[in-house]
Amino acid sequence: MKIAVLPGDGIGTEIVAEAIRVLDALDLSFEMETALVGGAAYEAHGHPLPESTLKLAKEADAVLFGAVGDWKYDKLDRPLRPEQAILGLRKNLGLFANFRPAICYEQLVDASSLKPELIAGLDILIIRELTGDIYFGQPRGRRTAADGHFPGAEEAFDTMRYSRPEVERIARVAFEAARKRNKRVTSVDKANVLETFQFWKDVVTEVHKDYPDIELDHMYVDNAAMQLVKAPKKFDVIVTGNMFGDILSDEAAMLTGSIGMLPSASLNSSNQGLYEPSHGSAPDIAGKGVANPLATILSAAMMLRFSLNQAEAADRIESAVKHVLASGLRTGDIWSEGTKRVGTREMGDAVVAAITKKTITG
Ligand code: NAD
Numbered sequence: 001m002k003i004a005v006l007p008g009d010g011i012g013t014e015i016v017a018e019a020i021r022v023l024d025a026l027d028l029s030f031e032m033e034t035a036l037v038g039g040a041a042y043e044a045h046g047h048p049l050p051e052s053t054l055k056l057a058k059e060a061d062a063v064l065f066g067a068v069g070d071w072k073y074d075k076l077d078r079p080l081r082p083e084q085a086i087l088g089l090r091k092n093l094g095l096f097a098n099f100r101p102a103i104c105y106e107q108l109v110d111a112s113s114l115k116p117e118l119i120a121g122l123d124i125l126i127i128r129e130l131t132g133d134i135y136f137g138q139p140r141g142r143r144t145a146a147d148g149h150f151p152g153a154e155e156a157f158d159t160m161r162y163s164r165p166e167v168e169r170i171a172r173v174a175f176e177a178a179r180k181r182n183k184r185v186t187s188v189d190k191a192n193v194l195e196t197f198q199f200w201k202d203v204v205t206e207v208h209k210d211y212p213d214i215e216l217d218h219m220y221v222d223n224a225a226m227q228l229v230k231a232p233k234k235f236d237v238i239v240t241g242n243m244f245g246d247i248l249s250d251e252a253a254m255l256t257g258s259i260g261m262l263p264s265a266s267l268n269s270s271n272q273g274l275y276e277p278s279h280g281s282a283p284d285i286a287g288k289g290v291a292n293p294l295a296t297i298l299s300a301a302m303m304l305r306f307s308l309n310q311a312e313a314a315d316r317i318e319s320a321v322k323h324v325l326a327s328g329l330r331t332g333d334i335w336s337e338g339t340k341r342v343g344t345r346e347m348g349d350a351v352v353a354a355i356t357k358k359t360i361t362g
Contacts, residue, residue, distance in 0.1 A: 001030050001308050004060035006037040006053065009082060010281025011291035011344075012066025018293035018348030019064060019300040022320075025352045026313050033060075038068025038082035038281075048085040054092055057274075062307035063089065064300060065276035070283045082281075090130055095266035095274055096166070097173045098128040098245065099302070102232075102252040102262065107325040111257030111334055114229065119255060124235045125177060126252050128245025129170040130266060133196075134160040135242050160196045162241065167200050169269065171207040174239035175214050184215045184236035188224045188244055200241060221248070228252055253278050260292025260333040263299035265306055273307040275299040285332075289343040292331035294321055297351055320354035 003023075007016040023030060035041075035053040042048050048068065057063045068082035078084065089095070104112065104122035112119045137159030145155040171187070178185045187204045189197035201218055208216045219227070221244045227234065228251050240248060253262050262278040277295030285291055301317035304310040329350050330339040342350070 001028075001062075002060045003030050003032045003303070003308075004053075004056045004063045005032050005034040006057070006063060007034065007040075007066040008038040008068040008085075008281060009040055009070055010067060010283045010286035012038070012068065012281055014286075014289065014291050014344050015277065015293040015296040016064060016066040018344060018351070019296040021348050022297050022317060022351050022355065023300055025355045026316065028310065028313060030308075032064075037065070037085045039070050039073050041085065042073065042076070042080060042082065046080075048080060048082045049088040053085075054088065057089055057093060061272060062303045063093075063274040064296075064303060065089075065274055066296065067277065067279065067281035069281045089274055090266060093272060093274065094131070094268040096129060096131045096269075097170055097267045098130045098249070099177070099265040099267070099306075100126045100128065100249040100253065100262070100278060101264075101302075102126065102249075102256055104256045105261070105322065105325055108256065108258055108261065108334055110336055112255060113257060114232075114255060118232065122233055122255065124232060124252060125181065125237045126245060126249045127170065127174045127177060127237060127239045128249055129162075129166065129239075129241050130245075131242070132162050132166045133242035134158045135246075137161040160194065160243075162196050162200055164199075164203055167203040168207055170239060171204045172210075173267070174237050175207065175211040178214045178237040179211070182236040183213060185217075186224070186235055186238050187216065187218050188221050188238055188240035188248065189218060190221050190244070191218070192220060197241070204239070224248060225251060228255065249278075258292070258334045260295055260331060261298070262295050263302050265299070265302045267306060271307050273303065275303040275307075289345060290332050291344050292333050293344050293348050294331075294351075297321060297348070316355055317351070320351045323354045324350045 007013040035056050102124050104119045109116045109120050140158045142156045145153050174185050189201045191198040191201045259279045264278045265273050265275050267273040301314040305314035328339045329342050335341045
């Protein structure tokens with residue numbers, strides 16, 4: 001099992017270091033190789049995704065990714081900005097399915113801005129299509145309008161498109177994932193207005209014929225955005241396109257109130273995947289040793305489950321995280337009255353201790 005470790009920038013190096021210690025504590029035999037990505041790679045090699053990093057990622061069974069970016073790179077030409085590394089990895093590895101679980105841990109119910117009874121026990125999975133839609137559709141650009149409300153004016157345009165195989169494969173991923181959960185899929189679209197999403201809905205409905213054991217319903221994206229804050233626990237698996245998924249997965253992430261807790265996975269058709277926390281490089285707290293490493297540690301658990309076929313080891317990590325939260329340890333982002341504030345390293349230590357069954361302090 002080969003893991004490419006790409007810590008990146010800002011808190012990326014601090015949180016990935018803890019995830020690696022947790023993986024080491026499992027006593028499984030991994031080959032791990034680290035490479036630069038993002039701003040760190042730009043500084044060293046003049047590019048956010050150097051050829052050598054891409055080669056390592058392609059050859060690995062899985063990529064464990066920290067975060068990239070810093071405001072100091074905002075003025076660079078777009079292709080050289082750190083965030084381009086993520087797009088390059090998605091494209092080159094063919095990562096088309098993004099998994100974003102939103103789980104509300106019992107002990108962190110108060111971190112949510114929603115009432116505890118709405119959020120307690122929340123466990124939903126958003127599956128976002130990652131390589132198509134209006135984000136990548138051609139043509140796109142700026143031009144002088146030939147028609148519309150203001151002919152002759154400057155205008156910008158993008159193209160929303162999905163092909164049948166693109167929708168079929170993400171629908172299958174969603175139905176398969178639901179089979180391992182509560183067997184319900186909600187497909188989110190805007191079929192009432194957009195031709196692309198009427199097509200999406202038709203194709204998802206056709207694929208569903210192969211999954212009679214799974215309950216499927218369809219919801220317009222505006223309603224889904226409302227239902228996520230009104231009754232989030234009604235969902236099990238949500239599947240949607242690239243743009244709606246981008247927005248809804250962030251909304252769902254914030255339901256739990258703690259971005260430092262949320263893992264994510266992006267998979268291709270051979271289950272090779274990139275695993276990263278849902279948050280960014282947090283330049284405001286980088287280097288201070290206060291970042292929450294749990295999203296990255298939980299991403300490592302997803303990596304074990306989805307790409308490395310080590311479900312039992314993934315369970316061990318997830319149980320250890322629950323145990324540590326129950327013991328009252330909290331990084332600053334999830335701290336509340338009556339709990340003990342710890343730093344990145346101490347949080348990593350506690351998870352390692354729980355895995356190796358040593359006493360947890362705190
Ligand atoms: P961010 O997620 O980095 O930070 C938002 C807020 O959450 C900050 O206050 C930060 O301190 C806090 N936070 C984030 N992760 C935390 C953690 N693990 N523990 C404790 N607190 C945490 O988003 P941002 O500030 O909008 O962006 C910062 C940089 O990260 C930008 O350059 C952006 O482009 C980049 N970014 C990268 C990714 C990625 O690598 N996948 C994703 C989003 C943003």
